Amino acid sequence: MKAVICPKYGPPEVLTIQELPKPVPKKNEVLIKIVASTVNTGDARIRGLKVKGFMKFVMRLMLGITKPRKPVLGVVFAGIVEQIGENARQFKVGDEVYGATGLNQGCHAEFLCISENKAITHKPKNASFEEAAALPFGGQTAIYFLRKGKIAEISNPEVLIYGATGSVGTAAVQVAKNYGATVTAVCSSKGKELTKALGADKIIEYDREDYTIVSDKFDIILDAVGKSSKKECAPLLKPSGKFFSVEGLDIASESTEYLDYLCQLFENRKYKAIIDKVYPMDEVVEAHRFVDTGRKKGNVVLRIIH
Numbered sequence: 001m002k003a004v005i006c007p008k009y010g011p012p013e014v015l016t017i018q019e020l021p022k023p024v025p026k027k028n029e030v031l032i033k034i035v036a037s038t039v040n041t042g043d044a045r046i047r048g049l050k051v052k053g054f055m056k057f058v059m060r061l062m063l064g065i066t067k068p069r070k071p072v073l074g075v076v077f078a079g080i081v082e083q084i085g086e087n088a089r090q091f092k093v094g095d096e097v098y099g100a101t102g103l104n105q106g107c108h109a110e111f112l113c114i115s116e117n118k119a120i121t122h123k124p125k126n127a128s129f130e131e132a133a134a135l136p137f138g139g140q141t142a143i144y145f146l147r148k149g150k151i152a153e154i155s156n157p158e159v160l161i162y163g164a165t166g167s168v169g170t171a172a173v174q175v176a177k178n179y180g181a182t183v184t185a186v187c188s189s190k191g192k193e194l195t196k197a198l199g200a201d202k203i204i205e206y207d208r209e210d211y212t213i214v215s216d217k218f219d220i221i222l223d224a225v226g227k228s229s230k231k232e233c234a235p236l237l238k239p240s241g242k243f244f245s246v247e248g249l250d251i252a253s254e255s256t257e258y259l260d261y262l263c264q265l266f267e268n269r270k271y272k273a274i275i276d277k278v279y280p281m282d283e284v285v286e287a288h289r290f291v292d293t294g295r296k297k298g299n300v301v302l303r304i305i306h
């Protein structure tokens, strides 16, 4: 099978496409023929070892000291079940599924084996494979942090999403809206129309105005792009308000329950898959270059099977 290989840490140009043996599912695994994945900031961070100071050492311990221990990157997939292990019961051949592999990665390849007990579920019936692939990365992260802020327990929650136009930001606006929140979104003037279309109630354009002088107070502030700080946001919080940032040691986990929740929202047309660009697998270097700009709106899809 064809797979994108990251043989060493470095710029997008380190990536190559190589032939690898097609994996065989173990007893409780399913073999997925991947149709679409995404190139996201997590992939770019691993490829480029893009962390500061001491975290570089921690990342090397986690991912491989001199090069990625798992050379096939990619943490989300949407595809078709091709084969099932002898004890796998939850899926059948031909099922259209989507999911996330976390640090196991391996999704930038034509095939992937994953335990049926990991983060995999049926893809939304009304979603294309590209749309399904665009749901997990930002979606799961947004659910993780907003639930950490106990959004469901707050009546009429007031939420500020800083950096509302990336993969996590676009998801966070939508997830918060689905919890009944009044959402203030901070984005650039270029991102205003997108943020409005996602349902944000108020928009602050960070390149035109200072979001810290807004008079509202919030139950939850989620910095979805890691460019603000707790100190900067503290005056905007209600006394019981909480600040979360995607930048730090708190890492969102993947889960079937999150995927099922996103699936339900998408099928009920309460959540949109935001896709900036779609690249074929052969253009993975270009896709990484674009993600590295830090300017993408929503998600960058990698089309695996043409």
Ligand SMILES: NC(=O)c1ccc[n+]([C@@H]2O[C@H](COP(=O)([O-])OP(=O)(O)OC[C@H]3O[C@@H](n4cnc5c(N)ncnc54)[C@H](OP(=O)(O)O)[C@@H]3O)[C@@H](O)[C@H]2O)c1
Residues within 6 Å of the ligand: 040, 041, 042, 045, 137, 138, 141, 162, 163, 164, 165, 166, 167, 168, 169, 186, 187, 188, 190, 191, 206, 224, 225, 226, 227, 245, 246, 247, 248, 250, 251, 252, 253, 291, 294, 295, 296, 297, 298
């Ligand atoms: N902790 C976790 O579990 C977790 C999980 C997922 C991701 N992350 C981290 O979360 C961060 C965001 O990930 P992502 O994939 O959503 O990023 P992304 O899609 O690359 O975010 C890019 C977006 O951020 C906007 N932006 C850039 N600079 C900004 C600024 N100063 N203020 C507000 N918005 C700005 C850009 O629009 P404009 O240029 O038009 O402003 C662009 O739309 C990454 O650092 C990633 O590693 C953490």
